[in-house]
Amino acid sequence: MSKAIVLTSGGLDSATVLAIAHADGKSCFSLSVDYGQRHRSELVAAERVSRQYGDVLHRMVALDLSLFSGSALTDSSVAVPTAPTEGVPVTYVPARNTIFLSLALGWAEVVGAQEIYIGANAVDYSGYPDCRPEFITAFDALSGLATKAGIEGDPIRVQAPIINMTKAEIICLGTELGVDYGLTVSCYQADTDGAACGKCDSCRLRHEGFVMAGLDDPTHYVSA
Amino acid sequence: MSKAIVLTSGGLDSATVLAIAHADGKSCFSLSVDYGQRHRSELVAAERVSRQYGDVLHRMVALDLSLFSGSALTDSSVAVPTAPTEGVPVTYVPARNTIFLSLALGWAEVVGAQEIYIGANAVDYSGYPDCRPEFITAFDALSGLATKAGIEGDPIRVQAPIINMTKAEIICLGTELGVDYGLTVSCYQADTDGAACGKCDSCRLRHEGFVMAGLDDPTHYVSA
Numbered sequence: 001m002s003k004a005i006v007l008t009s010g011g012l013d014s015a016t017v018l019a020i021a022h023a024d025g026k027s028c029f030s031l032s033v034d035y036g037q038r039h040r041s042e043l044v045a046a047e048r049v050s051r052q053y054g055d056v057l058h059r060m061v062a063l064d065l066s067l068f069s070g071s072a073l074t075d076s077s078v079a080v081p082t083a084p085t086e087g088v089p090v091t092y093v094p095a096r097n098t099i100f101l102s103l104a105l106g107w108a109e110v111v112g113a114q115e116i117y118i119g120a121n122a123v124d125y126s127g128y129p130d131c132r133p134e135f136i137t138a139f140d141a142l143s144g145l146a147t148k149a150g151i152e153g154d155p156i157r158v159q160a161p162i163i164n165m166t167k168a169e170i171i172c173l174g175t176e177l178g179v180d181y182g183l184t185v186s187c188y189q190a191d192t193d194g195a196a197c198g199k200c201d202s203c204r205l206r207h208e209g210f211v212m213a214g215l216d217d218p219t220h221y222v223s224a
Numbered sequence: 225m226s227k228a229i230v231l232t233s234g235g236l237d238s239a240t241v242l243a244i245a246h247a248d249g250k251s252c253f254s255l256s257v258d259y260g261q262r263h264r265s266e267l268v269a270a271e272r273v274s275r276q277y278g279d280v281l282h283r284m285v286a287l288d289l290s291l292f293s294g295s296a297l298t299d300s301s302v303a304v305p306t307a308p309t310e311g312v313p314v315t316y317v318p319a320r321n322t323i324f325l326s327l328a329l330g331w332a333e334v335v336g337a338q339e340i341y342i343g344a345n346a347v348d349y350s351g352y353p354d355c356r357p358e359f360i361t362a363f364d365a366l367s368g369l370a371t372k373a374g375i376e377g378d379p380i381r382v383q384a385p386i387i388n389m390t391k392a393e394i395i396c397l398g399t400e401l402g403v404d405y406g407l408t409v410s411c412y413q414a415d416t417d418g419a420a421c422g423k424c425d426s427c428r429l430r431h432e433g434f435v436m437a438g439l440d441d442p443t444h445y446v447s448a
Contacts, residue, residue: 064286068334088372095330098370102326106319110292135369142362146322148312151353 001027003113004159005104008032008058010045011186012206013119013162016174020161021117022053023177029111030058031104035065035093036074041194045185052183061103068094080189082199088127089201091188097130101139101158108156109147116143117159124167124205136160167209175215182218195222225251227337228383229328232256232282234269235410236430237343237386240398244385245341246277247401253335254282255328259289259317260298265418269409276407285327292318304413306423312351313425315412321354325363325382332380333371340367341383348391348429360384391433399439406442419446 004026008014021028030050034043043060050058069075078090097120104116120131129135136158144155162170174181186206187196196203198221210217228250232238245252254274258267267284274282293299302314321344328340344355353359360382368379386394398405410430411420420427422445434441 059291061291062286062288065330067283067285068330088375092372093330094333094372095326095370098329098366099323099326102319102323105322106289106292106317109318129372129375130370132369135366138362138366138369142322142359142366145356145359145362146319146354148316148318148353151312 001025002115003027003029003111004115004117005029005031005108005111005113006117007100007104007119008046008050009119010042010049010184011119011202012174012181012184012209013121013170014046015049015179015181015184016162016170016177017117017119018049018053018056019174019177019179021159022056026115028053028056029107029113030056031107032058032060033100033103034060034062038074038076038080039185039188039190041190041192042185045183045194048183052180059107063099063103065093080197080200082197084201088129091126091201092128095130097128097135098139105143105147105156109149113156114154115157115159117161120160120163121165121167121170122163123165124209126201126205131163133160133163136163166212167205168212171209171213171215175213180218182220186219191222193220195220197222225249226339227251227253227335228339228341229253229255229332229335229337230341231324231328231343232270232274233343234266234273234408235343235426236398236405236408236433237345237394238270239273239403239405239408240386240394240401241341241343242273242277242280243398243401243403245383246280250339252277252280253331253337254280255331256282256284257324257327258284258286262298262300262304263409263412263414265414265416266409269407269418272407276404283331287323287327289317304421304424306421308425312353315350315425316352319354321352321359322363329367329371329380333373337380338378339381339383341385344384344387345389345391345394346387347389348433350425350429355387357384357387360387390436391429392436395433395437395439399437406444410443415446417444419444421446
């Protein structure tokens with residue numbers, strides 16, 4: 001049984017990717033990073049989502065990113081925007097997916113995993129540079145050179161199966177695969193119980209996805 | 225004044241690279257990673273080396289890599305070899321330079337640094353895959369795609385100025401630049417005061433470097 005690291009954030013996209021890897025018959029190692037994010041309840045969601053499968057090992061890596069001030073996701077003095085903004089938004093965390101993929105690469109080498117699955121998406125997304133296909137391709141190339149597995153001729157490959165899908169397509173596929181989106185938290189400023197604000201970019205993209213998919217939105221909103 | 229992140233481990237190579245960046249007129253931001261390494265005194269050395277310059281900002285990022293069992297540098301149940309071994313040695317920490325460069329990339333973006341300096345070396349080294357020129361080139365390519373700075377046309381570049389130098393050449397250059405190697409700790413199992421074992425791969429390479437350079441070895445050894 002082929003092993004895969006799956007980067008899980010507790011959100012909708014990574015829950016779908018975990019379901020895809022699991023349905024593909026991979027032995028899944030779910031990895032979440034506690035980087036001091038504002039939306040702590042997503043880490044609880046990541047564990048909940050991983051645990052619903054009896055055979056997925058979930059681990060959390062603690063990384064102190066307080067050095068990275070200025071992002072609305074790590075710096076409590078920066079407000080989360082509740083309306084669309086121009087360019088790369090302040091919720092951008094510098095080099096986040098590079099850091100997450102690096103950690104996944106290390107763990108992959110330790111457990112002997114051949115693949116890393118990431119829920120990056122470049123369609124209904126916030127415009128982060130490290131969610132684009134060319135970034136994933138460049139990290140995949142790096143992976144072949146970065147590790148012992150790579151120089152021994154068996155590089156760890158990066159899979160981004162939902163990168164070109166719309167949010168509605170992601171939701172439809174996940175629903176087919178049995179994902180319970182009520183367990184997931186996407187909101188950038190979810191409260192401690194995981195209730196969503198319904199106003200931030202992430203909430204907006206998520207809700208529109210359920211509407212376009214013609215499915216009920218199971219999100220628990222603060223105002224509901 | 226152009227800003228640069230310099231990855232400093234407390235060892236000989238990164239102390240030389242910090243001196244090179246400083247001599248190049250860069251405003252240096254020195255970054256060390258506390259990843260639970262066995263040789264904790266290298267972190268003290270990294271701070272000492274950085275502080276000798278009055279104008280270098282030194283920061284430490286804490287990252288819990290206890291997940292990465294099996295390396296002699298992070299797992300106290302694995303002994304540090306005291307004789308040369310075949311292939312990639314057990315002191316290899318999976319994806320370490322990928323993780324370090326990712327963290328440097330994030331900090332570079334936060335402070336507006338244009339460059340990252342790393343003391344990777346592929347001549348007198350332990351055979352780690354992530355010390356080779358092709359790895360550095362691949363990370364540099366990734367950097368152009370991974371960040372906001374990159375997509376805005378001003379990518380953060382990776383500099384590895386000693387990658388093709390012998391240990392003796394590194395020592396000669398650093399000595400010219402005024403590096404006090406007595407402040408540095410290279411040993412994989414240095415004691416809490418930074419005294420070196422004199423037996424591990426890192427000690428062996430370092431000592432041979434001073435001999436080849438025709439310079440006194442200022443290392444403080446346990447047995448001395």
